[in-house]
Amino acid sequence: MFTIGIDYGTNSVRALVVRSADGAEFGSCVVGYPSGDEGVLLDSHDHHLARQRPADYLFGLERSVAGALAEAAKRPGFSAANVIGLGVDTTGSSPLPVDAQNRPLALDDKWKDNLAAQCWLWKDHTGWREAARINELAAKHRPQYIAKCGGVYSSEWWWSKIWHCLDVAPAVFDAAFSWVEIADWIPSVLAGVGDPRKVKRGVCAAGHKALYSDEWGGLPDKEFLSLMHPKLAALRDRLYEKAHDATEAAGALCDEWAKRLGLPAGIPIAIGEFDVHYGAIGCGVREGTLVKVIGTSTCDICVVSAEKSIDDIPGICGIVKGAVLPGYYGVEAGQSAVGDIFKWWVEWVCKGDADLHAALSAEAAKQKPGQSGLVALDWNNGNRTILVDQLLSGLIVGQTLYTTRAEIYRALIEATAFGARAIIERIKEYGVPVDRVVCAGGIAEKNPLLMQIYADVTGCTMHVAASSQSCALGSAISAAVLAGAHPNFAAAEQAMTSLASTVYEPVAVHKVVYDQLYALYRQLHDSFGGLNRSIDLSRFMKDLIDIKYAVNG
């Protein structure tokens, strides 16, 4: 028996055909989104804007599944008739305005070129003013709402985006009957749901992103939403009452899509989750494991048994019951840009390509920790955790007239490692156990320099997931559990996931230097991030030079 995991990333969608018994990957296919800049619609006047065409999602869905099935069909023992379920994961929070038939406005000729009518991609930060207003209102009227998401509601999330649409594109807002996360919308398309009120919503996306919690009866109450805008209160009736964890199906494959995909009609479709949440399952997450999915950005996932009590953690953007595994709190953190920062440096500034990535990486690998005299902040796209502030920006300090591009490249890798350490320290401080780190994503697999630096900076042994498609694999695992191929997630993870043989151990002498550099990073982090408003920086550059001289002997 087989299930298919479908993973919607920022630039492309991947379908993966997986054998339920052992997780063997029989076929996979990646399809890039045809529109915009690698699938992302940008606005040269506002770097906060990032949208996607929903038509690209449908195009990619059909092509990627067809490609994966075609590849699987070459392997003995595979038949499309033996596919018993589908799972979908996507980026998020990425809300999409739809009409009363659950059809995206952007598929209508009237709206097709309107940026506000497209899907508002996770990394769209145009709603930063609205996020600030939500934070003010919640602090005053509903502090419990934001306590649950680390103390700060983000411009990356559901209400900031929908409210911003109402502010800047009221005609689009008024034309939208409802809004749907693409994590919920793609499964609803496969299930043939023609009414947004009937779309099964996942608690993963609803959780803190839409301020949903069973504790206060679902979405924010109308009184609170009215303080934002009466039209948002009215919208609540056209959204949903209940969100679900992965024990619930999103629906069954409808005849139309069964035909288009060449799969059996009626097979179950797992509830949609965000990519890294299903990715954590694909990495074998369990209590005590931190899963890091390292790509353009990084997402960190832990789970803690729902039988325990867990405090709200300042700056940790989400603790949601059932967001990853049923029966566990999902603890979510992340860094708004990781691979994107290296890409910015290599492609945008140095005007290079993959070869230059490799060349700079090779040169950077020859440098000792502290040797460049540089330290950077990893905030080119804001700080998701632990500051939850999208209005922060990048910083590099310590340059001389002889600082090289490879030194800056390494300093940027180190900056993301320091950001990763700040997250680990914060969650451990609040009682989330971290005794194992499992990494996934292209960077974890292909960049041993980065992995070693992460080990040296955090002091943790870094493992890498065996599958290169852990998100799609996690979606396929969820479908397999739903379809009854395994009795529960623990058994399914045991059978269907494994670790790569390469392991990165911290080097003690590097850790000593990085402890000093991390202290300097924290001076920048805490002063520019607003945690400490009177840090003495007068020795900062001299401390960097002292470290440099000590390291260079």
Next chain:
Amino acid sequence: MFTIGIDYGTNSVRALVVRSADGAEFGSCVVGYPSGDEGVLLDSHDHHLARQRPADYLFGLERSVAGALAEAAKRPGFSAANVIGLGVDTTGSSPLPVDAQNRPLALDDKWKDNLAAQCWLWKDHTGWREAARINELAAKHRPQYIAKCGGVYSSEWWWSKIWHCLDVAPAVFDAAFSWVEIADWIPSVLAGVGDPRKVKRGVCAAGHKALYSDEWGGLPDKEFLSLMHPKLAALRDRLYEKAHDATEAAGALCDEWAKRLGLPAGIPIAIGEFDVHYGAIGCGVREGTLVKVIGTSTCDICVVSAEKSIDDIPGICGIVKGAVLPGYYGVEAGQSAVGDIFKWWVEWVCKGDADLHAALSAEAAKQKPGQSGLVALDWNNGNRTILVDQLLSGLIVGQTLYTTRAEIYRALIEATAFGARAIIERIKEYGVPVDRVVCAGGIAEKNPLLMQIYADVTGCTMHVAASSQSCALGSAISAAVLAGAHPNFAAAEQAMTSLASTVYEPVAVHKVVYDQLYALYRQLHDSFGGLNRSIDLSRFMKDLIDIKYAVNG
């Protein structure tokens, strides 16, 4: 009648044949130094090190004068027999170890490849530890010494370098009979001086760089030098008692060099001054004029009548009577790297050439002030004025994932403009009048974008000197006054200098934005520079974004 100005820069030497009557330039020739990286000997293990081969100076002297004379010879009315004087300016403080015959150690086979035996170029900062010790000792025992140089003795100067040589290369120190600034050494070569004790030393180089002042009887007393090292006290006897302003000749052209250069023997040689001091004369400096020579670094020069009293100015590295014009205090300030920072960015990081400089400049010219959301510090080579701290380093803040290399290029130009403004504000605050700014140097002539930004940031109208060779011209003017072609410097400047017709006026709407950015620059400047140890930086990145949004509308 004609004089020749010879200008020793960081990468090359230029000779300029000038008609004394009107400053008309009859011939010029530039010769690059053949050794090292564009004439500079570097050490890949220590970015503070920068040395030069004295043989390069002699090679360049002969070639450049020959070339300039050859060019002049093509013009009617010129004859080498009508050359009535020579003037020399050089970088500095650039001390050179010599033997008892005034011959550089580096010309001896035994020492020729020893980096410590070469000329210690102005931008060599290896003596930063020694500079710190000089500051400690002077603060305790001779506060007047460093009050005269802005409160801080620099690693770029005479005693820091010579003491560092004693610390790290005692064999070289012991082999040296004496040390000579190249500003004094080149004229002494032309004059055939065979004993370093007989070299006529200029007060320009001696002034604060060697802590020379008539107020305390010349060089620092032996008691103080003994506190540094007994060998430095002993060296004092092999240096000099008296330093001179430009009313005094360095000597007369000796037979040997008259023959080598094809010039009349016995013509007077002006006292050596640093490039920008004679450059200020070539720009027509007078009380109320700030001369900025903008090149790899920037030097700022003002003069104030010696009949007035002038306070010591904190952070202003030198107020020396006679350092520029006889009868005036020379007030000297500067920025350790300006063109060098752009060169670093374009050539070292972006791996481009002059074409890329032009392309980035063209792209940066399209940006509005504040549009990039960036602000940078201009400290890649430390800060000469007003912090006098070579251990400071570069900083860039405000980067997003879409920040371009042209935006950073512009931010670096702006950073140097902010540094320039800090200097102007400081000297005005202490009563030095600035009612006219005259710029010289390749960047002033060739980079209208930079000049406009400087006007917008400082609020000053920026003029450009008509001569492209203001330093060499100033040297030639000094020679002309010495040879009697003009009664005094005021008359000579009046006759021999002029301004270019292009003038850069501040644009009011730009100034408003730059006032805000300068306030942010000063937050970085004052916190990392140690002037204020408790600046609240929590709004810094948000202020940058506010400015960016306001500018972009």
